[in-house]
Amino acid sequence: MKINKEEREILEILEKDARLTASDIGKMIGESEQLVQAMIKRLEEERILVHYTTLIDWSKVEDDERVTAMIDVKVTPKRGVGFHETAERIYRFKEVSSVYLMSGAYDLSVTVEGKSMNEVARFVSEKLSTLDEVVSTTTHFQLKKYKHDGKIFEEKQIDNRIVVSP
The missing domain is CATH 3.30.70.920 (Lrp/AsnC effector binding domain/regulation of amino acid metabolism (RAM) domain)
Incomplete structure (x- = not known):
């Protein structure tokens, strides 16, 4: 299925954070909440947008x-x-x-x-x-597990100790 530029943007936004509302996404791409909801519904019906997930460590x-x-x-x-x-x-x-x-x-x-x-x-x-x-x-x-779906599980710890040398 061919998708338009706005639908692609919506998919990329939701891939990074599926908790965003249609209103928030609309503000990000310059479209109305109703249009965003309609595009999301179409993407869900076409099974392009398959599932919303949570990543847990x-x-x-x-x-x-x-x-x-x-x-x-x-x-x-x-x-x-x-x-x-x-x-x-x-x-x-x-x-x-x-x-x-x-x-x-x-x-x-x-x-x-x-x-x-x-x-x-x-x-x-x-x-x-x-x-x-x-x-x-x-x-x-x-x-x-170090990284999953683009998310790093443990950020590198910064060593704040003072270097002591003889």
Whole structure:
């Protein structure tokens, strides 16, 4: 779908801060609140604007034991549908938070969240690897998140100590 300059601006603004109101966005791009609301509605209906999200640093929340794994999946594509049908089967699992078709040695990149490494391992061995189209998997566990969706999780600390030299 072709979008106009104002719609592109709206998308870029919302990508940076989805909490802004139509009134605020209208002031930023020089359009009325009603026109901005209409453009946002159109972008939502066309599924260009898919979802509004919040980015949370769960590592700072006590007693939150989430484990995230990125799994490279080698797949045998099905005749007539390619990778689409397999990707759809995979993204329907509740443990899966994202699926991407990739270039390179593996076909799909699957992000999985669980309560423990064991839970993720069970998902891979009991659900993912049992699919007929899945040839192989490689699982990478996320140890620390530095940056996600363009946002840095920990700003560099400035060392304010006085340098002492002999």
